[in-house]
Amino acid sequence: MEYNPKIVKACPFPYYWSAKFADGEEVAQYTAEGEEVLYQEVLNRLEVGKGLSFIELVPLRKGLPLYRQEIDSTWQRPIVFRRHFVKPSTNEHRLMFALGWQATISGKNVKSIIYIDPDKHQILITSKDW
Amino acid sequence: MAATVDVREINGAGAGTPTVVTAAKFCTADSNNPGTTNPIPIVTGQTKRSYWKSHELYLSGAYTQISNVYIYCDGTMFEAGMTTYIGDETLVAASYQEATGTPGDTGDEMVAQHTGITAKTNLNTFVIGAPKLVDAGPYSTPPERTKHVVLQLDVADTASPGEKGPEQLVFRYDEV
Numbered sequence: 001m002e003y004n005p006k007i008v009k010a011c012p013f014p015y016y017w018s019a020k021f022a023d024g025e026e027v028a029q030y031t032a033e034g035e036e037v038l039y040q041e042v043l044n045r046l047e048v049g050k051g052l053s054f055i056e057l058v059p060l061r062k063g064l065p066l067y068r069q070e071i072d073s074t075w076q077r078p079i080v081f082r083r084h085f086v087k088p089s090t091n092e093h094r095l096m097f098a099l100g101w102q103a104t105i106s107g108k109n110v111k112s113i114i115y116i117d118p119d120k121h122q123i124l125i126t127s128k129d130w
Numbered sequence: 131m132a133a134t135v136d137v138r139e140i141n142g143a144g145a146g147t148p149t150v151v152t153a154a155k156f157c158t159a160d161s162n163n164p165g166t167t168n169p170i171p172i173v174t175g176q177t178k179r180s181y182w183k184s185h186e187l188y189l190s191g192a193y194t195q196i197s198n199v200y201i202y203c204d205g206t207m208f209e210a211g212m213t214t215y216i217g218d219e220t221l222v223a224a225s226y227q228e229a230t231g232t233p234g235d236t237g238d239e240m241v242a243q244h245t246g247i248t249a250k251t252n253l254n255t256f257v258i259g260a261p262k263l264v265d266a267g268p269y270s271t272p273p274e275r276t277k278h279v280v281l282q283l284d285v286a287d288t289a290s291p292g293e294k295g296p297e298q299l300v301f302r303y304d305e306v
Contacts, residue, residue, distance in 0.1 A: 081305060083302065083304050084304075085301070086137055086300065086301045087300055087301075088152070088301065089299055090153070
């Protein structure tokens with residue numbers, strides 16, 4: 001896998017998100033020039049009914065896998081966020097990445113989320129937030 | 131530029147002055163950086179307290195949303211004779227209240243003296259699998275301040291002297 005050096009320089013994280021819509025449009029957290037794009041751009045498109053095909057966590061570090069969540073926008077909504085852990089006594093900062101989907105099924109908000117710890121090379125797949 | 135999130139301690143009178151803390155320490159003064167001055171004394175037959183601490187997250191930079199702010203520890207804060215409490219309420223900035231007490235001796239107890247705190251819980255109750263919700267948010271218009279927690283360390287006469295820690299206190303939040 002080749003890495004865009006401008007994104008590597010701009011992104012402080014080992015992963016960035018990239019979304020592909022059903023009409024072929026791609027919106028990523030960083031442009032090819034390394035400029036940051038807020039996830040609000042994805043939400044804006046979903047809000048007007050644009051269908052999402054998939055959303056990915058793209059690695060920026062050798063040895064890390066790419067994660068892709070395929071989405072059927074007729075019933076699924078994507079979940080993507082970074083979970084931060086900060087220790088005020090030592091200023092230590094750790095990070096996990098979350099990717100998944102949620103849907104309203106029989107009146108219940110059902111979720112499926114994969115939590116990725118890029119430092120420990122661990123993942124957790126769960127149907128609840130934790 | 132992603133979000134920049136700092137843990138800040140609020141000190142002083144009135145609305146208080148927030149300061150980014152990277153080595154927070156309990157002491158018997160309203161100080162965010164006491165070093166080894168104003169330690170909490172160990173006195174036979176008494177429980178001495180730190181001044182309470184008010185900690186918040188300060189959100190800046192660029193983000194779509196920050197939410198689900200929690201706090202927890204590893205369940206073993208400090209050692210025998212030392213108990214870290216957290217106020218049951220988490221407070222907006224307008225409810226900040228300066229910590230009080232007798233410098234170098236003891237802080238005033240938070241439930242008795244902080245008008246925004248009606249009860250407190252041993253922080254060891256809140257661990258990674260059962261953290262305390264500080265502020266659900268969501269926040270989406272930086273810069274912003276989350277609600278703050280109020281923390282206080284009680285030291286009984288069974289505690290051992292010396293500089294303790296650092297301890298595994300963690301703020302957790304989600305960023306999109």
